[in-house]
Amino acid sequence: MTNMDKYAYSSKLKQTAPMKKLIFAMLALAVCLWANSVLISVLVLFMMGWCTVCKGGAPVALFIKLMLLPISFLIIGVLTIAINASGNKDIFLFSIAAFGTHIGVTKLGMHQAAHLFFKSMGAVSCLYFLSLSTPLVDLLAVLRRLKVPKLIVELMGLIYRFIFVLLEAAETMHTAQSSRLGYADLTSTYRSLAALVSTLFIRAYQRSNELYTALEARGYDGELSVLEEPWETHWTEYIPPVTVNLALFGIALFLKRYAGGVL
């Protein structure tokens, strides 16, 4: 988590206008979800991987590792779709007889599972591209420009800032507890963890009070207004990301019409 943030700041794409990156990622995400096609999903996956690694300079190993993260959830989800039970043995590609019925994989189930799997991977890669190339602060600036309600943007900013503060506090507490054998066995682990979580909660509450006081001292009047560094983009800069996605959209349309949704 902390690492991802570090990569976003050191990305070669950091200086690119965040709006451009957001549009690129969101359009690709939309096409990927809409197309529901293995080929398009794989294309999106490779496109995002290439942009993140070759254009942004993130390590390949990191990208692969991050892509593997959702796989365990995905496999469980995909298996439940792929595996069906039925009295009729003929509908299955292969099956085993158990409990007086047949459990196995149908062609349709297989098809759906594959689509879901690649669709999810493609969609996740879009989000990884965005988070590995755009620091959250830049993203918040875009959201503000897009007139997302101020309250939401402010909350996102505060949460992001204080994740690190609280994480540090939690780490310190954990070290202090471990050094007094707080995690020596299961019972004490439960006890220590409970104490840590409740203390962290109180700490967060104190922090919020202190923050409020400090903000008030600088003239806080209900709105966290700050000066953003201006970034100007000409509309022509949006041509490449939109064009790429239009091409994807075209391929998806072609596949839908002529390949009948097989790919």
Added chain:
Amino acid sequence: MIKHILEVRDLHYTYSDGTQALNGLTLGIKQGKTTAVLGGNGAGKSTLFLSLNGIFKPTSGVVLFKGLPVNYSRAGLRNLRQAVGIVFQDPDSQLFSANVYQDISFGAVNMKLPAEEVRKRVNIAMEQTGITHLKDKPTHCLSFGQKKRVAIAGVLAMEPEVLVLDEPTAGLDPMGVSEIMKLLREIQQELGLSVVIATHDIDIIPLYCDYTYVLDQGKIVLAGTPKEVFGQPDGLREVNLRLPRIGHLMEILKDKDGFAFNDTANTISEARRLLKDWKISQDKSARGVWKHVRRN
């Protein structure tokens, strides 16, 4: 008479849980000087500071800014908070933004200044505190000392007349302490700011401060220039404080070892001067004795 930019008269403050933090406190902050408020933990320093820019409204007593009682209306408070800036002890509870630049701009934006003016002030504040190179760094990647500087810059961008700092040296290494104190000295001289520092770091007071108040149980117990205050070691010890290390050494040398110093010293340079003077007087008297012997 030296003009007081901020004045506090007979201030009382009681927290909602009944704790009496301030107990008839009276003091004045001299314009263009550095004033130290010295006191142990729980002496009421933080409560006093939060009263100075209207975060706390005193239970009784009055806070005067430039001779006028503080106006606790919305507009009055806004003016006061612009003029009296507070830098809190823990920068993590002051910096709310993950972006250094945005955090520094916050106070100036709240003053409803035009964007150009805010940008100018933010750049100047970053230069003054020496953090221009941290502009694009995320807040959570900074060191403690760097965060402290960002916190100071965030207040300087509001161009206050009084800069109030709660424990500015707490948590810093020796190098960090002298850097931050020198920085404050520079800013103060350059901008003619009045600086107020709460601290229990006694050794920095004779080096960097012009005037000192000693606070105990919500009241001023000693006041004066550092020299005057540290000339009363018994008063300090009564409230669980001590002399600066050098002052203590010089006191022992004088009282226990018979060094006849004609003054007190609290810093290395003062002590050096005193010891040199003492050596010269010793040499003189030795020569005097020698002459006396020869004459006979």
